[in-house]
Amino acid sequence: MKKNKILKVGLYIALLFTLFLTGCSNSNSKNDSTRNLKDSMGHEVTVPTHPKRVVGSYLEDYLVAVGVKPVVQWSVKNASSTQEYLKKDLKNVPTIDYSLPYEAVTKAKPDLILMGTDSQVQNGKYNQYKKIAPTYVVKNGTDVSWRDQFLDVAKAVNKTDKANDVLKNYDQKLKSARNTLDKKDANKSVAVVWVTNNSAFIVSDKSSSGSLLYGDLKLKEPSLVKEVSKKATADWSSVSLEKLAKLDADYIFLVNSDKGADMFKDPIWTNIKAVKDGNLFQYGNDSSWQYKGPIAYTQMIDNVLKDMTK
Secondary structure (H helix, E strand, C coil): HHHHHHHHHHHHHHHHHHHHHHHHHHHHHHHHHEEEEECCCCEEEEEEEECCCECCCCCHHHHHHCCCCCCCCCCCECCCCCCCCHHHCCCCCCEECCCCCCCHHHHHCCCCECCHHHHCCCHHHHHHHHHHHCCCECCCCCCCHHHHHHHHHHCCCCCHHHHHHHHHHHHHHHHHHHHHHHHHHCEEEEEEEEECCCEEEECCCCCCHHHHHHHCCCCCCHHHHHHHHHHHCEEEEEEHHHCCCCCCCCCEEEECCCCCHHHHHCHHCCCCHHCCCCCCCECCCCCCCCCCHHHHHHHHHHHHHHHHHH
């Protein structure tokens, strides 16, 4: 009888201990379900540890690269224009206007909202968005590299390890591409020109494809691109056809959004060095040439190698 009593007491203590451990486990799980981060504007943001429904307009390249599929994707002109180069990755993802209307964001039911620029949350907008879901403003600005922004996005969605792997693979590809280009086209200069509505634009040397060509690939920058970049206030700067006549690039990558543009028939255009030499390579709106990020840049590296080393 005494044995049975001791056994019962032992079982009771074991049960209490199990319940205690379960309670601790549940408490830890609850605490682990969120993380506290400080964003680029100094907001203290409590974000989900493993967000499931992320809104990250114009940050889709970064998100897809670390394996996060956003619940909506950036678009303009009533959803007639999207980041077409990500079409396969964002298949069946509904669009949202670039201005991120509150109603549309609410309808997406996000558990985390990522903002790519400070301007998106100015004039009281931040307080409106954070009522919908935790809102995190990622690093941005002229002094912030795409790598810095990519890593900050990855931190917000708890994918830093994955982002580091992506950058490691990217850098290996970059090194190989540089070696190939050094052997084939050392000291050749390149430029990116975008034509839309019969108007031409040149990319800044520190933005979009300019950052890749002159920063990562270390290709030679033409004097006109340097001149335009010094005064640039955006990724792309308007240039007149007369000014383009001075473009002495050995190769031109043309983002052609206006195939029937009159300027292509103008003698000034046809006498531009790269055009005359047959070193003009055309890409459409479905290409990655107007964007940035590890996916866009990987695609562009492949384009450069194909065109410059054939």
